[in-house]
Each structure stands twice: as C-alpha cells, then as structure tokens.
Amino acid sequence: MVEQQPRPCPACGGQQGTEKTRHSVDLDADGRQVHRQHTYWSPCTTCGGTGLSL
Ligand SMILES: [Zn+2]
Numbered sequence: 001m002v003e004q005q006p007r008p009c010p011a012c013g014g015q016q017g018t019e020k021t022r023h024s025v026d027l028d029a030d031g032r033q034v035h036r037q038h039t040y041w042s043p044c045t046t047c048g049g050t051g052l053s054l
Helices: none
Strands: 017-027 033-043
Touching: none
Parallel strands: none
Antiparallel strands: 017 033
8 A cells, every 4th residue: 555645735835825015004093004914824725724735
C-alpha cells in the first residue's frame, strides 16, 4: 500500500491563504477624509484554505 502524501497547494504554497490589505476612506469628526488600512486574512480559493493540493 502506498501512502498518499499531501502536497502543498501551489497557489498559496501551503500558507492556506494570504494576508490582504484593504483601503478605505472615512470621514473624521471634522468631515475630513481619513485613509484607513484594514488587514485581513483571505483563505486560498484553490485549496479552500487547507493549504494542501488535492
Ligand atoms: Zn491554496
């Protein structure tokens, strides 16, 4: 019997996803525009967030 070795997903390199940065512009209390950065985790769509190639 040959054991199946799971391989790292080529799309994310086994990282299970990537950290992405989203920019938005909000208004402060004085009505001036303020740039904000939101960093969020985006699961890999190729492997579904498992980090493994099927
Ligand atoms: Zn992946």
